[in-house]
Amino acid sequence: xxxxxxxxxxxxxxxxxxxxxxxxxxxxxxxxxxxxxDPNPNPTGAGLLFFVTFWPAxxxxxxxxxxxxxxxxxxxxxxxxxxxxxxxxxxxxDWPGHPVVRTISGxxxxxxxxKGGTAIQHDHGRGAASAIVLGVAALxxxxxxxxxxxxxx
Numbered sequence: 001x002x003x004x005x006x007x008x009x010x011x012x013x014x015x016x017x018x019x020x021x022x023x024x025x026x027x028x029x030x031x032x033x034x035x036x037x038d039p040n041p042n043p044t045g046a047g048l049l050f051f052v053t054f055w056p057a058x059x060x061x062x063x064x065x066x067x068x069x070x071x072x073x074x075x076x077x078x079x080x081x082x083x084x085x086x087x088x089x090x091x092x093x094d095w096p097g098h099p100v101v102r103t104i105s106g107x108x109x110x111x112x113x114x115k116g117g118t119a120i121q122h123d124h125g126r127g128a129a130s131a132i133v134l135g136v137a138a139l140x141x142x143x144x145x146x147x148x149x150x151x152x153x
Contacts, residue, residue: 003072009064013057020053102142109138 004010024046030036112135119128141147 003068007064007068009060013060013064016053016057020049020057024050105138106142109135109142
């Protein structure tokens with residue numbers, strides 16, 4: 001557990017959880033215990049704060065857990081001063097082939113295909129069709145590591 005708490009990504013993720021999710025959870029718990037002035041609150045500000053901080057916190061916690069697990073498998077100390085290999089350096093020539101970039105591309109491609117498919121069902125036309133095409137291209141690049149021939153211009 002100490003290795004996880006010592007990881008910078010986990011610290012950032014836990015900070016986002018406490019500061020971003022805490023107000024909404026506190027309002028829900030206080031309203032359930034009847035300690036909140038309104039028995040049926042509608043905490044818009046706390047809800048928006050939760051919405052904005054949810055995915056960044058989950059991603060930071062996931063990256064931190066993956067780093068600690070990788071360092072344990074390699075047998076290195078989690079508190080070593082070397083830079084983590086998940087970072088993508090600006091001058092690095094092979095960033096398109098980096099696993100993190102390809103994973104993000106796959107997630108974005110899947111989202112585009114699903115959103116485009118549901119938009120086509122509601123007759124949204126060209127925008128929905130282009131979302132599907134871009135989503136399929138992103139998924140193709142995720143799997144093969146290169147773009148389809150027609151999109152390489």
